[in-house]
Amino acid sequence: MSRRLKRYTSLSLILSMLLSLIPSSFSGLAEAAGDDYEVTFPNGQHVGNLSYPADNTFLNFYTKVPGFKQTEEDKDAKYDWAKGDIFAGVDDNEATVEFQVKVADNTILKNMAESGHAEMLTGFAVLRRHSGFLWTRHSSITVNIDGKNIINERTGSSQRYNKSAKAIIKPNSVITIKVWGEGDDDGEAAGVRGFYLKFQDLKRPVIDNYTFTGNGAERLNENINQKELYVKRDENITLSYNFSEPVRPTSVVKDNSDYFLRHKLFINDPDTGLPAAGQQQYLQNTSFTKDTLDSYQKKKLPTDIREFPSITAATFR
Structure with missing residues (x-):
């Protein structure tokens, strides 16, 4: 097998592992936590949700x-x-x-x-x-x-x-x-x-669908009747979970947000001759930065299902 073919084969396997993160079916429930987040006005009145009844705001x-x-x-x-x-x-x-x-x-x-x-x-x-x-x-x-x-x-x-x-x-x-x-x-x-x-608000966010894109080479695998995407150096893939409404991380702080903003994807062994051998490759968060953790976004990829991180893009270099 040629070195070039080995390179594409390895990346194809990586993509297969990445796609395994996507649920085989969407039940429509994004299980963020056992209880809903407690939200109160300055006077202490609760906003109503499935865990806390609404209080009078008069x-x-x-x-x-x-x-x-x-x-x-x-x-x-x-x-x-x-x-x-x-x-x-x-x-x-x-x-x-x-x-x-x-x-x-x-x-x-x-x-x-x-x-x-x-x-x-x-x-x-x-x-x-x-x-x-x-x-x-x-x-x-x-x-x-x-x-x-x-x-x-x-x-x-x-x-x-x-x-x-x-x-x-x-x-x-x-x-x-x-x-x-x-x-x-x-x-x-x-x-x-x-x-x-x-x-x-008595309805929790749900995952409507996901979006998977890339700028690599695409082909139809006739053996399994599925399309495959091959990526090489300086090409990228993007994976997003699309929620029914804007959501945000509720317990990620700026000084400890690296795990949320960048997710380890794979690393090639140093002696394989594959691209970026020995260098960690990441899924990079494209929806949030350290300064926008309080904003609300509708596209997320949860690596920690309690936090709804939005790690949506990886570039191979």
């Missing part, structure tokens, strides 16, 4: 978390931020308050929304109404996302109880909450009790 308006803003205040309104109570009207004075969430201005929400299936959950326990001889005190609430009301309630002959709604959030979604009340009845003011606004 307090974020009071503490001015980025993306959460009270856009209309009223001197005749009072609040219990922890309970989600808005007391609209004092001493028979009407009160109107308004709140806004801009998803693009909150990193957590924006990253969630990139998945295409992150949700907002909203609702309330009671929309208050008071009445007496020849008088009533009404309340109303609207919750709007991207120009569409998903809650639009007003008291009529009675109070409103236990209303809820949900909607998909997008990276540029804007959520608006407006509450109005006619005042108190010399006791408890009108308005809403037990209001909540939660966010969750």
Whole structure:
């Protein structure tokens, strides 16, 4: 066998081993870990996932978390931020308050929304109404996302109880909450009790497919009816796992990221006469660098299935 043929044969075997990394079938589940990653807002409220239930983020308006803003205040309104109570009207004075969430201005929400299936959950326990001889005190609430009301309630002959709604959030979604009340009845003011606004993503990323490319010579192996790719010096191969949504490594730090950014592939024995004999060859990460570990990417090759590394290219030199 000629030296040139030996060289191509060796590289063909290397590619066969590399392709063995690809699952024979895709079950659609990327098993990142037994539990989902814990994600919280600055006030400690959880983003909901399969391991942690979503918490009410109403307090974020009071503490001015980025993306959460009270856009209309009223001197005749009072609040219990922890309970989600808005007391609209004092001493028979009407009160109107308004709140806004801009998803693009909150990193957590924006990253969630990139998945295409992150949700907002909203609702309330009671929309208050008071009445007496020849008088009533009404309340109303609207919750709007991207120009569409998903809650639009007003008291009529009675109070409103236990209303809820949900909607998909997008990276540029804007959520608006407006509450109005006619005042108190010399006791408890009108308005809403037990209001909540939660966010969750209950779908884990899945592997849609993989992409394998190269700029070497390609031929059909008629014995097994499969195409083969041969690569030589200065040619390359690229292998990517394509996820259903952007993902990133959650526990890789800049100072200890070599194992994530460069993966050992093979080494030829020094005396074989093959290319780069005695030199380690790598799969080089082309999606991440040490400075972009916090970014989200959709193409990954997991060498450590808990980390979803994106080591996607190897060049033979």
